[in-house]
Amino acid sequence: MDTIYLIYFFLLGLAMGSFFCVVGLRLGKEENFIKGRSYCDSCHHELAAKDLVPLFSFLFLKGRCRYCKSKINPLSFFIELFTGILFMIAFYSFSFSLDLLVVLSAISLTMIIFVSDSVYLIIPDEVLSFFSLVFIILDLIRFGLLGAVKYIGGAIFLFLIMYSLMKFGNFLFKKESLGGGDVKLLFTIGLTLKPLLGIIDIFLGSFIALPVSIFLYKKSKEHVIPFGPFLLIAFLIILFSKTTEMDVINLISNLTSK
16 A cells, blocks of 8 residues: 555656646746646747656657757756655655645745746745745644744744845855845745754755855856755755754764764
């Protein structure tokens, strides 16, 4: 039975990944992602249902538009694939639980913002507002009113930390170091992570971003690095590893006692 559920969540992730890619791309272009048919970015021909089967359409068409033969951006293929894999791992790790809903929501947030931020350097406010509301509702269900208020307070604290880092970076580098979307994103993340884990998220995201930034800087010194996806990758690592504040405190204690 578990195998059937794993397959189901993988297929669900494929379908949702396709939708997340559409949302990220259309919001970045300020297009309506609910109405309107999907179309080829090159020839603008409306795509038929057979052109929109997650993973398989891209493979069968060999990465090219059926109508104009232009290359299809492989981003949607990888978003679908990784969303399917992550949904499956999420069920394997958390089974049917409220924690599963939290992790699935976090994966969804990550995929949409990864698309919009990597392509357009934009983190849409609509996405952050929607998932902030989702996380607050889940906090209310899991921890009650007082617990939800504590998480909101922690999210505000993380927002202020990120805002301070942005201002310091702007002063230090004499240009924009972080986008406002990154600052607001940490508020949304803080609705799920406690403050100490939120700070770990910043450091872990920066650590993951460092080699990528160095590579892109050497390739093109004018290249702008979106930070949001790295914050979200760190966010997922913390959630999937089930790291707690006490784990971090014990680790710090062990390191300082040596």
